[in-house]
Amino acid sequence: MRTGMAALLGAVMALAVVPLTAAAQEEPEQEIIVKFRDGASRSDALEKSRTRAVADATDGAEVLASRDAAESIRVLMARGDVEYAEPNIVLEATAVPNDPLWPQQWHYWESPGGIGLSPAWDQGPSGAGVRVAVIDTGRTAHPDLSANYIGGYDFISNAVFAKDGNGRDANPTDQGDWRLAGQCGPGSPARPSSWHGLHVAGTVAALRNNLTGGTGVAPLAKVVPVRVLGTCGGTLADIAAGIVWAAGGAVPGVPANPNPAKVLNLSLGGPSAVCPATLQNAINTARNVHGATVVVAAGNDAANASGTTPANCAGVITTGATDRQANRAWYSNFGASVEICAPGGETSPVAANGVLSTLNNGVTVPAGSIYQFYQGTSMATPHVAGVVALMQHARVQHGKPLLTPAQVLLHLKAMVLPPAAQCGKGLLDAQGSVAAAIAAP
Structure with missing residues (x-):
């Protein structure tokens, strides 16, 4: 039986101290690669962009040093005599983190069911500077995630559902x-806490390379x-308020949110023949007024997501959601409303075929x-939200400039699945x- 507006949509040396000189306190130099067009006023470009030549590159380009690479690139790209300017990023062997459970997170790297995450990281982004709002059951401390939490709020109005003795408050625990x-x-039925x-949140932003x-x-x-979301789910009014505030x-x-997010993850849902006006208005505000990309779960009823x-x-x-073999998961909703699919896993009969994350x-x-391994479109959704964060960081x-929500959808790529899967673009492709996002103007 469904209760409330929404139900959960998913079921683990020493250092000598020396005085700093003025120069040493400046920002370290960063390198960029620039190619000037024929006839370019190179000296003027170097002066205006506050850069200096370091070395020659291929294809007639050259390497410049800057103390603010992003600003120098902006200035150079605004000129008509510059063909391109880009960071001289450092590449390494295909990223394989040292986190011991990585081999079990098939949904990131395995073919055919994974999203190709390592090659996406190889292009430079990690999500740094991007905030993702996880509109869900709240914050739970975890050694592999806590360092990435910031701010938050509790929007559950019903004190019984909230289990904290009051209504809305500043404690999102x-x-x-x-x-x-x-x-x-x-x-x-009775049930234990789901966390x-x-x-x-762990699928979005659990820590990497921390040997944990x-x-x-x-x-x-x-x-x-x-x-x-609390004991019996969450109400329409509370969820809408959470979307707008986030x-x-x-x-x-x-109080105003001091940490507004450009990506919102809603791994929740409930039955409704149409999108309620309260919810649609909240989404419109988040998307059209504040430029937030809203990623939502299709639902786990093996039915058309239009309902x-x-x-x-x-x-x-x-x-x-898709399974480990890149088929649409048996439980996943489908239909024209579905824009894309991502790994949601199937924990039966083999638990390890689910999505592994913090719990x-x-x-x-x-x-x-x-x-723990969970399955559900709830587990698929944060894969997409995380990739959107990578896309924006890459920008x-x-x-x-950051991509608008419409541009995010346009540039969100997927590996094609059979039409019968009814997975929109297909299976999320992190690398693509x-x-x-990098190639877009």
Whole structure:
């Protein structure tokens, strides 16, 4: 039985101290590669962009040094006598993190079911400077994630559902969404706490190369935990308020968000023949006023996503789920509303075929930090949100403006799946998406 507006959509040397000279306190130099057009006023370009020549590059280009690469690139690209200017990024062997659970995170690297994450990282982005709002059950401490949490808010109005003794407040901590039999309506089953928001957030931004657990798609992105789901789900009003606030909009009675996010992840949903006006208006505000890309789960009913909201709302990136073999997962919703699919996994009959991420083993309240395989479109959605964070970071690295939500969807690439899968563009391609974001004007 479904209760509330939304149900969860997914079921682990010493250093000598010396005085700093004035020069030593300046920002370290960064290198950029520039190719001037024939007849270019090179000396003027170097002066205006505050750069100096370092070395020759291939194809008639040259390497310049700058103390603010992004600004120098912006100035150079604004000139008509510059063919291109780009960071002289450092590449390494294909990125394989030292996190011990990486080999079990097939959904990032394995063929055919993975998203090609390592080649995406090889292009430079890590999500640094990008904030992703995880609008879910809230924040739960975890050694592989806590350093990437920032800010947040609790939007659950019902104190019983919230389990914190009050309504909305500035503490987004997940108090546990466990429930007793019948608590959420006649016949509703008892269940332990899911720590759903923790699992989703780990897929977005678990730490990388820390010799701990696994990793997230955008391991240097920051997660803004927005708590909207409690014991029996979340109400339409609370979820809509969370969406607006997360993007930087005003919500009556709630302090302004000091950490507005450009990417919103909603791994939640419920049945509705149409997108409710309250929800659509909130999405419109986040997307059209504040420029936030809204990524939502398609739903787990093995039915047309047109009957699930917010999957059926306009202006969102509705995400279906695939299994380890790149087939649409048996439970995933489908149809014209689905823009793209990503790994959601299937934990039966083999648990390791699910999506592995951060979790907690507390039955009711938080206890020990663990990792666990889950399945669901809830697990697919943060793969997409994480890749969007990589795309936006790549734009910044190349001195380009952030993509608008419409541009994000345009440049979000996928590996083609059979039409019968009803997965929109197909299976999320992290490498292709980052490359497209870099290449776009």
